[in-house]
Amino acid sequence: MKKVIVALALMLGVSLSTFAQDYSVKRGYKGFIDFGYSQNVGMDGVANEISGYDSNKIFWSTSHGYQFNPYLFVGAGFGVECYTQSLYFVMPVFANVKVTPLKGNITPFVDLKGGYGIIGYFEGLYLSPTIGCRFGLTRRVGLNVGIGYTMQQSISNHYQWDPYNKVDDETLNHGLSFYFGFDF
Secondary structure: OHHHHHHHHHHHHHHHHHHOOOOOOOOEEEEEEEEEEEEEEEEOOHHHHHHOOOOOEEEEEEEEEEEEEOOEEEEEEEEEEEEOOOOOEEEEEEEEEEEOOOOOOEEEEEEEEEEEEEEEOOOEEEEEEEEEEEEEOOOOOEEEEEEEEEEEEEEEEEEOOOOOOEEEEEEEEEEEEEEEEEEO
16 A cells, blocks of 8 residues: 555656646747738728728748747748638738746747738738737747737739829738747
């Protein structure tokens, strides 16, 4: 009976020490891969008239940079956003700043991506602030879950009535975004 109690106590101690490991963010190179969905909360101007559909979209992005301490990441990245009911897409290139105010295995974060959509049907200013939570899975890998806002300025060129009367239309495509991703 003593052997069983000692074995159970040993297994409990090993399992508790496993849960007590520190999987907080470490200093050095850091990469992120994110996947998500953006629900349209308003699209005005010519973009909606041209597409004929709403502007909900699925997206993925990747960011790479330097984690200066457990609280601050600075990097750059790019993504691809595909509209769900049309063949339109945009490829934003952005700078990325991520602040993790607490240290630990489960911690909140604030993330800001700002840049420009360079390829695709919509080109223009890109902005995506996000708040969320990071769950440390191992010493270098974490799961990130967040909710945010995505804004893509759209500058569309089209012709009205004749090919020499080119018109530039500026619109804003913005939506509530939900995403999950991994850091490594």
